[in-house]
Amino acid sequence: MVEKEETSSSTLWTIHGERPVDSTRRLDLSIAHVELPDGVTFEQYVLRMPKAAMTVVLNDERTHALMIYRHRFIMDRWTWELPGGYVDPDEDPQICAAREVEEETGWRPRTIRPLTTFQPLAGTADFENLIYAAEGAEDTGQGPDINEAARVEWIALDTVRDRISKGEIIGAGAQLGLMFVLAER
Structure with a gap:
């Protein structure tokens, strides 16, 4: 608090x-x-806007993060993002974060913990974003949600800074969550 x-x-x-x-x-x-x-x-x-929750899912070796590749029509751009979405009314945000990972990627996080929170447009909007970190995940055998992701991949953490600088990861939440995880290494 x-x-x-x-x-x-x-x-x-x-x-x-x-x-x-x-x-x-x-x-x-x-x-x-x-x-x-x-x-x-x-x-x-x-x-x-309602709260949103997203998750940096790390593989067991903590070398890769699970990300979704999707098109954002407003900017007409393809981008790598963390799985996440809006927290439903009366839903526990941590449960939402895990649910969104599974729905969007087909992977179920084994553990999940709070990482940080932020407000992306503090001068104009009240839109709390909650970022979680997950350690390991199990493949459910379900594919990614076609409405959410064109591809789901484990992205090497040592490529994150370069991907950000090239404009491949443009979302504030994805950048912040990934940088927090890199700082913990």
Whole structure:
């Protein structure tokens, strides 16, 4: 749990109201009427999304990570990603993380533990991302979900930095999770 630090209220932004724009099962979009400490006012788009959980699944030797290769239509790009997805209401995030690995890859993690959390767009969105690490996995014999992955592969950890620099791994969650695992080595 993150403790709140005492700060001067003179630096807090004042929210004079928030107007809903659209609401779906995966996104609430609104416009907040904001006043800065110096008196400047403006409107700010605000996105609120359900938590997401993803997992860095390591092989037994801790040399490779299980990743999915998929197309992201919004950017029209192919990318390597960690398996993951939205946490269902009232679902334990760690159970979600393990479920998503199995559904998307056909592999069942043997162990799973929290690695880190992050907010990808802290100035605009409330979208908590939870990253887990798994040690080892069992092949269930089921193939990957065709809606989620074109390919599933064990990617060598010693290629991760190069893949990131070449734009093959573009997601913030995948980059952060993989870098955490590399830092633990």
